[in-house]
Amino acid sequence: xxxxxxxxxxxxxxxxxxxxxxxxxxxxxxxxxxxxxxxxxxxxxxxxxxxxxxxxxxxxxxxxxxxxxxxxxxxxxxxxxxxxxxxxxxxxxxxxxxxxxxxxxxxxxxxxxxxxxxxxxxxxxxxxxxxxxxxxxxxxxxxxxxxxxxxxxxxxxxxxxxxxxxxxxxxxxxxxxxxxxxxxxxxxxxxxxxx
Amino acid sequence: xxxxxxxxxxxxxxxxxxxxxxxxxxxxxxxxxxxxxxxxxxxxxxxxxxxxxxxxxxxxxxxxxxxxxxxxxxxxxxxxxxxxxxxxxxxxxxxxxxxxxxxxxxxxxxxxxxxxxxxxxxxxxxxxxxxxxxxxxxxxxxxxxxxxxxxxxxxxxxxxxxxxxxxxxxxxxxxxxxxxxxxxxxxxxxxxxxxxxxxxxxxxxxxxxxxxxxxxxxxxxxxxxxxxxxxxxxxxxxxxxxxxxxxxxxxxxxxxxxxxxxxxxxxxxxxxxxxxxxxxxxxxxxxxxxxxxxxxxxxxxxxxxxxxxxxxxxxxxxxxxxxxxxxxxxx
Numbered sequence: 001x002x003x004x005x006x007x008x009x010x011x012x013x014x015x016x017x018x019x020x021x022x023x024x025x026x027x028x029x030x031x032x033x034x035x036x037x038x039x040x041x042x043x044x045x046x047x048x049x050x051x052x053x054x055x056x057x058x059x060x061x062x063x064x065x066x067x068x069x070x071x072x073x074x075x076x077x078x079x080x081x082x083x084x085x086x087x088x089x090x091x092x093x094x095x096x097x098x099x100x101x102x103x104x105x106x107x108x109x110x111x112x113x114x115x116x117x118x119x120x121x122x123x124x125x126x127x128x129x130x131x132x133x134x135x136x137x138x139x140x141x142x143x144x145x146x147x148x149x150x151x152x153x154x155x156x157x158x159x160x161x162x163x164x165x166x167x168x169x170x171x172x173x174x175x176x177x178x179x180x181x182x183x184x185x186x187x188x189x190x191x192x193x194x195x
Numbered sequence: 196x197x198x199x200x201x202x203x204x205x206x207x208x209x210x211x212x213x214x215x216x217x218x219x220x221x222x223x224x225x226x227x228x229x230x231x232x233x234x235x236x237x238x239x240x241x242x243x244x245x246x247x248x249x250x251x252x253x254x255x256x257x258x259x260x261x262x263x264x265x266x267x268x269x270x271x272x273x274x275x276x277x278x279x280x281x282x283x284x285x286x287x288x289x290x291x292x293x294x295x296x297x298x299x300x301x302x303x304x305x306x307x308x309x310x311x312x313x314x315x316x317x318x319x320x321x322x323x324x325x326x327x328x329x330x331x332x333x334x335x336x337x338x339x340x341x342x343x344x345x346x347x348x349x350x351x352x353x354x355x356x357x358x359x360x361x362x363x364x365x366x367x368x369x370x371x372x373x374x375x376x377x378x379x380x381x382x383x384x385x386x387x388x389x390x391x392x393x394x395x396x397x398x399x400x401x402x403x404x405x406x407x408x409x410x411x412x413x414x415x416x417x418x419x420x421x422x423x424x425x426x427x428x429x430x431x432x433x434x435x436x437x438x439x440x441x442x443x444x445x446x447x448x449x450x451x452x453x454x455x456x457x458x459x460x461x462x463x464x465x466x467x468x469x470x471x472x473x474x475x476x477x478x479x480x481x482x483x484x485x486x487x488x489x490x491x492x493x494x495x496x497x498x499x500x501x502x503x504x505x506x507x508x509x510x511x512x513x514x515x516x517x518x519x520x521x522x523x524x525x526x
């Protein structure tokens with residue numbers, strides 16, 4: 001039996017530059033989780049568009065990827081963040097509706113309708129209100145951390161900003177979510193383990 | 196209650212896409228044939244048609260890898276004196292006339308041929324890009340003309356031809372300054388702003404190659420400076436008798452030291468696996484295409500993906516400025 005090691009993303013990208021067919025490896029590796037993340041932001045049908053456009057853009061930019069970064073996730077999510085940004089109004093509208101009515105149009109996009117009518121918890125409605133009023137930059141950081149499980153370093157890579165900026169944006173965002181939940185906003189604890 | 200934990204529970208039931216949905220998406224991204232198959236991915240044209248791919252590479256094959264060193268195949272190319280050839284290429288380039296800038300509503304036409312390593316026959320693609328970047332059109336082989344709008348990305352990563360021309364016009368035409376610039380240029384600079392990690396010489400070779408393989412014309416003085424800068428990069432090599440996808444023999448510029456994803460690829464023993472070339476006409480030094488020669492078997496996960504002797508190549512068959520998509524230069 002021969003031990004086979006999966007080539008890491010950087011190696012796949014290096015090979016895809018020579019033979020575009022190899023690019024499918026990157027798609028199969030990252031499209032499912034990325035799709036789920038975008039679904040949480042925008043709903044299932046917009047997620048299709050965003051994920052397709054993300055990989056098409058990534059393909060065009062293969063030559064510019066710095067292969068010193070072995071994991072391509074920050075790069076892909078950074079591209080996706082720009083594309084999600086184009087749907088900012090739809091995203092915010094859904095948070096507002098959820099906060100006001102308890103009906104989550106985004107959750108309805110993927111859930112069985114009947115089931116989805118189960119109204120959101122009070123806490124989630126409060127969170128949705130906070131998400132609606134965050135600046136786009138702060139929201140991006142917060143949701144990359146909460147929904148994509150990115151470290152500070154990964155968010156920094158994805159958004160092309162220093163780690164310190166990630167920290168301050170997250171801090172600002174969490175003050176607002178905590179305030180919305182009725183907690184003491186100053187009690188935000190820095191989770192240094194993430195960075 | 197921890198706000199992050201609570202947030203984490205929000206829409207936590209969102210599913211990953213099912214197999215059907217994923218298949219449809221994969222087909223959309225990796226459009227099999229005749230839709231937009233991108234041309235020289237090795238060097239990546241900035242506004243080339245959106246990417247795509249036909250063959251699926253099986254990564255988990257059960258084929259045992261060949262034991263020991265992989266045998267190499269003989270190639271008909273011959274190394275030349277790189278410095279002499281590149282300076283000559285610079286001199287010829289610098290004598291060319293400046294191409295007039297197209298109008299915003301004119302279209303850049305390009306006809307390319309692509310030969311995949313595992314395909315018997317090459318494919319041709321014609322593309323039209325409006326100079327202001329707002330629209331594109333593509334035709335695969337003898338297929339229908341497909342037109343589509345083009346939305347520039349919010350970051351400045353995707354440049355329109357006009358923006359690309361402006362960027363080229365702003366580059367230094369002194370070879371030393373140009374080299375210093377591209378050693379640090381991530382092409383693009385604004386996004387993504389990764390740490391450095393790519394060796395400066397490999398980066399310089401890669402970025403200069405991207406410049407030479409553009410649909411917008413490179414100004415003559417800059418083109419000369421690009422060749423002079425290439426001549427200053429240790430490890431740049433020039434071979435004669437390198438053929439593009441159309442079978443035209445020219446000179447091939449390669450980066451023999453190589454780095455991951457750039458230039459000549461080596462195995463762990465330092466043996467050459469594949470050599471990537473920019474192919475230029477041997478007398479006019481016009482861009483002909485690109486080529487990757489697999490000198491030894493290219494393995495992916497122990498399986499032979501591209502056997503020794505196979506090659507990937509592109510060829511630029513025609514290029515020009517026209518007034519409408521679908522129109523050919525000189526018609």
